[in-house]
Amino acid sequence: MVTIKDVAEYAGVSVATVSRALNNSGYVGKQSRIKVEEAIKTLGYYPNEVARSLYQKSSKMIGLLLPDISNPYFPLVAKGVEDYAQQNGYMIILGNVEDNIEKEDMYVKFFSQYNISGVLSAATGKKSQNYQVPFVLLDRALEEEDYSIATDDHLGGELAAKAIIESKGKQVVVMAGPKNIAGANDRLSGALGVLNSKGLSYQIFETHSYQVDKAEETAVQLFESTSHFDSVIASNDVYALAVMKEAIKRGYRIPEDIQIIGYDDMLFSRLMYPGLTTIAQPAYELGFQGAKMLVDLIEKNSSEHKKVKLKPKLIMRDSLR
Amino acid sequence: MVTIKDVAEYAGVSVATVSRALNNSGYVGKQSRIKVEEAIKTLGYYPNEVARSLYQKSSKMIGLLLPDISNPYFPLVAKGVEDYAQQNGYMIILGNVEDNIEKEDMYVKFFSQYNISGVLSAATGKKSQNYQVPFVLLDRALEEEDYSIATDDHLGGELAAKAIIESKGKQVVVMAGPKNIAGANDRLSGALGVLNSKGLSYQIFETHSYQVDKAEETAVQLFESTSHFDSVIASNDVYALAVMKEAIKRGYRIPEDIQIIGYDDMLFSRLMYPGLTTIAQPAYELGFQGAKMLVDLIEKNSSEHKKVKLKPKLIMRDSLR
DNA sequence: CCTCAATCTGTAACCGATTACACATTTAGT
DNA sequence: ACTAAATGTGTAATCGGTTACAGATTGAGG
Numbered sequence A, B: 001m002v003t004i005k006d007v008a009e010y011a012g013v014s015v016a017t018v019s020r021a022l023n024n025s026g027y028v029g030k031q032s033r034i035k036v037e038e039a040i041k042t043l044g045y046y047p048n049e050v051a052r053s054l055y056q057k058s059s060k061m062i063g064l065l066l067p068d069i070s071n072p073y074f075p076l077v078a079k080g081v082e083d084y085a086q087q088n089g090y091m092i093i094l095g096n097v098e099d100n101i102e103k104e105d106m107y108v109k110f111f112s113q114y115n116i117s118g119v120l121s122a123a124t125g126k127k128s129q130n131y132q133v134p135f136v137l138l139d140r141a142l143e144e145e146d147y148s149i150a151t152d153d154h155l156g157g158e159l160a161a162k163a164i165i166e167s168k169g170k171q172v173v174v175m176a177g178p179k180n181i182a183g184a185n186d187r188l189s190g191a192l193g194v195l196n197s198k199g200l201s202y203q204i205f206e207t208h209s210y211q212v213d214k215a216e217e218t219a220v221q222l223f224e225s226t227s228h229f230d231s232v233i234a235s236n237d238v239y240a241l242a243v244m245k246e247a248i249k250r251g252y253r254i255p256e257d258i259q260i261i262g263y264d265d266m267l268f269s270r271l272m273y274p275g276l277t278t279i280a281q282p283a284y285e286l287g288f289q290g291a292k293m294l295v296d297l298i299e300k301n302s303s304e305h306k307k308v309k310l311k312p313k314l315i316m317r318d319s320l321r
Numbered sequence C: 001c002c003t004c005a006a007t008c009t010g011t012a013a014c015c016g017a018t019t020a021c022a023c024a025t026t027t028a029g030t
Numbered sequence D: 001a002c003t004a005a006a007t008g009t010g011t012a013a014t015c016g017g018t019t020a021c022a023g024a025t026t027g028a029g030g
Helices: A004-011 A015-023 A030-043 A049-056 A073-087 A101-113 A153-166 A182-197 A212-225 A237-249 A267-271 A283-300 B004-011 B015-023 B030-043 B049-056 B073-087 B101-113 B153-166 B182-197 B212-225 B237-249 B267-271 B283-300
Strands: A061-066 A091-096 A118-121 A135-138 A147-151 A171-176 A201-206 A231-233 A259-264 A278-280 A307-310 A313-315 B061-066 B091-096 B118-121 B135-138 B147-151 B171-176 B201-206 B231-233 B259-264 B277-280 B307-310 B313-315
Touching (some): A004 A015, A004 A030, A049 B049, A061 A073, A073 A091, A073 A283, A073 B091, A135 A283, A147 A283, A153 A171, A153 A231, A153 A259, A153 A313, A171 A182, A182 A201, A201 A212, A212 A237, A212 B267, A237 A267, A237 B267, A283 A307, B015 B030, B061 B073, B061 B101, B061 B283, B073 B091, B073 B283, B091 B101, B118 B283, B135 B283, B147 B153, B147 B283, B153 B171, B153 B182, B153 B231, B153 B259, B153 B277, B153 B313, B171 B182, B201 B212, B212 B237, B237 B267, B283 B307
Parallel strands (some): A061 A091, A061 A118, A118 A135, A135 A147, A171 A231, A231 A259, A259 A278, B061 B118, B147 B307, B231 B259, B259 B277
Antiparallel strands (some): A278 A313, B277 B313
């Protein structure tokens, strides 16, 4: 490994001068700068971030906490984060926490062991207590003082309910996501507000997680534990898909007998048949903006906005009448 | 931040003794050990990995290079990797390289700046030249001497072709994945071998990437650039879906007019209608085993197996007659 | 009781960077 | 030409750990 010492020797200057040249800090003579640059080039030197990080007590790494990478929504978020991070010289460390507080705590501890410079979390939203680095919540902000980027879920819920009403839904089932997730509640209240104002009858069906592997099971329960309905506002696209499939299996036609609207707009929602009408969440944008906010917080100790709400959007396809 | 020095002071011993107690290396007296343990507990100390890593020239981080996180296959692999890594105290650093050599090189450089202890790569397969850490290739091994875990793609191709034959396909289109990806070629040769041995007529349709956003476009091209066919062996499930959708849009019935078999078995393949018959790749298992091989290489400098081939499996659903 | 090995423990060097500080050399201003 | 400020550079401390080495203590064997 080529170290700063090797460069210094080769260039005939001290390590301090090399470091100053490298970081454009302090004064560096013209001659020295040239010699250092040559030495760096011929030796193929690049600095060891671990050493730098030890002294600075901060590294160019950010931690990304995700509730479930196998849920196709989050990889898109991750991609947004990754793109912004990479453009700005940050690495991302991945933590898949599965709505498991212990795993989350473990990761947060790992992160601080590695002098991570900031955390992006789409997990519980419980901003880890005594944790001092910049922290941006993705999608699941709880308290007023948090920095966060989220989709305007209340609006999303309204959009979904309006779409159902426009297409003449009469007996609606609203799937409510896990109560401990703020966004799920907003979605529910948005939808319910619209439904109430139009005086439509509806039933609420609660789901207790967003875990993908529960989807089929949940769809079966939906049909067995609710009375007749002609419209479903699903808690996400995966669930919408599972419900659609179960509906077809039970002999219903879509959208004639049962119409369904999803939430998220995953890539496959577009590719399936019938195409799923859904509320698009700007997942990539969420990750990208979140990373931007975090990097601003890290580097300038401030961010233009504190709470950003991105607008969801209705994507009309074929699962509504 | 609580440092080893604080612990030493509190316990009334030297930092060397604390370090030895921590790592169970060298001799540590009974009394000292107890005092150190108490100090650690009351101060809530945990070691800084950056400092450790600087001296050891190796950290408990592994790099994971993925070609495209938004392709739903890879998050599953990532989850397998993450689970094994986490169980063994490793962190994973994510690199989304998008089949872009420059990005890959950039990440490899980043990795070495952070004293990463090993790399798992599902990217180009071009094991980065002068890179000295343990390296395990996921899915895309090229050369004989590499360590790798892959799915037996040749078998996968055979399975797909056999399934098509069983369900009376006559005019088959075989979608060939990118030529520079070893697995894609194996799949193709496996399928072609079976097709040839049965004397079936087929056309080959080449696709140039696995990027998700190309899928719809590619499906259109497929219909426009090939002559009549009744069966499609798709290069993956996303493409299969896109082709199915395009087929239905053009008035074909599935599986009556055109039957389709996919590759991967993504979670939504099960949830869609008609259910996609496909060749299941053990994505999670691939990641998990890959991580295991890498950790063995890191810690014991050897691994039980050098090249592991996992078996793909036919999943019968409704897109074949 | 003596000797040698085994057990403990602390001091200090080291890993590869950054930077405070001191000192030397220019340059500028009068 | 003389002083003060600006510029350039190296030495050494520092970040928080690990470990080689040396010295001290204990125990076993003869």
